[in-house]
Amino acid sequence: MWFWWFMFAFDLLIPALMIIFGKMMWKHPPKTINGIIGYRTTRSMKNRDTWKYAHDYCGRLWWKIGWVLLLPSVIIHFPFYNSSEDKIGFMGSILCAIQCVCLIIPIFFTEQALKRNFTNEGVRR
Numbered sequence: 001m002w003f004w005w006f007m008f009a010f011d012l013l014i015p016a017l018m019i020i021f022g023k024m025m026w027k028h029p030p031k032t033i034n035g036i037i038g039y040r041t042t043r044s045m046k047n048r049d050t051w052k053y054a055h056d057y058c059g060r061l062w063w064k065i066g067w068v069l070l071l072p073s074v075i076i077h078f079p080f081y082n083s084s085e086d087k088i089g090f091m092g093s094i095l096c097a098i099q100c101v102c103l104i105i106p107i108f109f110t111e112q113a114l115k116r117n118f119t120n121e122g123v124r125r
């Protein structure tokens with residue numbers, strides 16, 4: 001039973017972090033363009049406008065996707081409450097892999113939005 005609780009907490013970690021960091025990126029992006037903290041791609045680091053836009057766009061996506069992932073992540077665990085550790089571990093691993101894919105997908109949408117709204121030099125269209 002302790003393993004079920006461990007996996008339950010672990011599988012809620014990614015949606016919770018998406019909600020928290022999405023809100024932080026959206027509302028409080030890093031003030032200066034840097035290569036350490038924030039949404040760091042070549043296109044987003046062109047100038048202050050692209051930097052702010054990328055953080056706003058990706059932050060909103062992460063925040064929304066985090067909330068969408070949270071409820072299914074909770075519900076999926078309950079049928080496995082009295083299952084073996086192997087079943088719980090397998091189910092938790094599959095859920096974690098799906099969550100990781102959902103964590104990465106917004107990067108592609110953000111880059112497309114940057115490409116649509118800014119030229120290659122970083123000037124707003």
